[in-house]
Amino acid sequence: MTNSANSMWGGRFEGGVDAIMEAINASIGFDKRLYAQDIAGSRAHAAMLAAQGIITPEDHKAIDAGLEQVKAEIEAGTFTFSTALEDIHMNIEARLKELIGEPAGRLHTARSRNDQVAVDFRLWVRDQCDAAIAGIDALMRAFLAQAEAGADWVMPGFTHLQTAQPVTWGHHMMAYVEMLSRDRSRFVDARARMNECPLGAAALAGTSFPIDRHMTAAALGFDRPTANSLDSTADRDFALEFLGAASICAMHLSRFAEELVIWSSAQFRFVRLSDAFTTGSSIMPQKRNPDAAELLRAKLGRILGATVALFTVMKGLALTYSKDMQEDKEQVFDAADNLMLGLAAMTGMVRDMTANREALAKAAASGFSTATDLADWLVRTLNLPFREAHHVTGFLVALAEKKGCDLPELTLAEMQTGHPGITQDVYSVLGVDNSVRSRVSYGGTAPDQVRAQIARWKERMA
Numbered sequence: 001m002t003n004s005a006n007s008m009w010g011g012r013f014e015g016g017v018d019a020i021m022e023a024i025n026a027s028i029g030f031d032k033r034l035y036a037q038d039i040a041g042s043r044a045h046a047a048m049l050a051a052q053g054i055i056t057p058e059d060h061k062a063i064d065a066g067l068e069q070v071k072a073e074i075e076a077g078t079f080t081f082s083t084a085l086e087d088i089h090m091n092i093e094a095r096l097k098e099l100i101g102e103p104a105g106r107l108h109t110a111r112s113r114n115d116q117v118a119v120d121f122r123l124w125v126r127d128q129c130d131a132a133i134a135g136i137d138a139l140m141r142a143f144l145a146q147a148e149a150g151a152d153w154v155m156p157g158f159t160h161l162q163t164a165q166p167v168t169w170g171h172h173m174m175a176y177v178e179m180l181s182r183d184r185s186r187f188v189d190a191r192a193r194m195n196e197c198p199l200g201a202a203a204l205a206g207t208s209f210p211i212d213r214h215m216t217a218a219a220l221g222f223d224r225p226t227a228n229s230l231d232s233t234a235d236r237d238f239a240l241e242f243l244g245a246a247s248i249c250a251m252h253l254s255r256f257a258e259e260l261v262i263w264s265s266a267q268f269r270f271v272r273l274s275d276a277f278t279t280g281s282s283i284m285p286q287k288r289n290p291d292a293a294e295l296l297r298a299k300l301g302r303i304l305g306a307t308v309a310l311f312t313v314m315k316g317l318a319l320t321y322s323k324d325m326q327e328d329k330e331q332v333f334d335a336a337d338n339l340m341l342g343l344a345a346m347t348g349m350v351r352d353m354t355a356n357r358e359a360l361a362k363a364a365a366s367g368f369s370t371a372t373d374l375a376d377w378l379v380r381t382l383n384l385p386f387r388e389a390h391h392v393t394g395f396l397v398a399l400a401e402k403k404g405c406d407l408p409e410l411t412l413a414e415m416q417t418g419h420p421g422i423t424q425d426v427y428s429v430l431g432v433d434n435s436v437r438s439r440v441s442y443g444g445t446a447p448d449q450v451r452a453q454i455a456r457w458k459e460r461m462a
Contacts, residue, residue, distance in 0.1 A: 031117075031329055032088050034117075034121065035074050035092065037121075037124050038089060038092055040123065041119045042063075042092070046067075049106075049107075052211060055109065062103045063096070089113050110202065112203035115203075121328070125332065132187045132343070136180050138343070139343055146350060146355070147171075151169075154168060155167060155169050166370065167364075171436075177453075177457055179252045187242075187249075194237075194241070197220055197224070197226060201233050204229060204319075234319045247335075250339060256346065261294060271356065273288070273353050274352035278290055278292070292345050296346060309327075310328055313327050366406070368400065368401075370407055371407065376429070377425075377426055382421045382422075384419070
């Protein structure tokens, strides 16, 4: 029994398509998301064909009006998608033929589904880069607001999740602004590289028709047409670059999500998340679970998994197009959806969270966090070699541990058991506020440095 898919292919195939083959071959279940890009590409192609005299102005007018109607039907939810027609391209073309008749068959002149899907997918991924950039901008502004509010609030800085040195809340928030700025730049760079138009490469070798690829590239907002027809249809680097940038960005989101899980615990109490991003327990009424942060932490697994999956699809393909490449879109669609959801959720959490300044300050003063300040003072004031200063400081930390107190609570006499040259002036560097104020090197945690970085970023993002 011959079905409509065979008629779209042409006269080469006489037999019917087995139901299993139809199921594995069809992509309309997911690539219908490309409808707007497909119609935009077809309209640009038809306009170029008419300008080059390849189709008549009358046919172009009918095609353009028909494509507009198809788009309206899809957006109104009245369009019927057919699995038998395989993909978004053939679904749209079949409906166009129902609407305008014979001129619809001239739309596919001088192109192939290979360059058609390449331009559709590239347009879609380009749109996702723009969306990711906007989402990152919103999250950076949320971190900037938190940094500005607590530019001089002290908190512990950690290595190995152990208290290391005091830092400021603002400095910690600005670390994520820097990370996100690199994520943003990766999407900007990827977008610039993908902004070449593959339409006109046809199946793989170009076409003998006198097409104007620069015209279609400009109409679709590309910088230029791609320069090699083989590469044009075989390339999915743009999707891999998007996934790579998305994976790194999601990793950054996951790192802060982990901090939120830790910080919002009863043991830390550094932050309180809003009710909008926490849940209760079905059995323990005291619980405020950071579910949004935990779910966001898991999103990296899906996005990174999509990246690995597409690399695996592409790694063994000889030029040019192979049907394997139909497996590219679901991975990218899922990764893009989850990245945008993650950015929106994190923006909400950062915007709404409340820092517990008292708990931050108390933790900043614990764990001998000013030991490095003591060592630096010994080097600057007593001219000790750093290794000797490190040894003296270690001795005094051990003494404080034995007494059950922190370094500032040791008496001067006790300090002098570590080195007789220590004077009362040493206490000027041991408080956490003194410590953070002293870190005045560029990019350091001193409040004035933090405020300078906040001002720099606010100006850049204005």
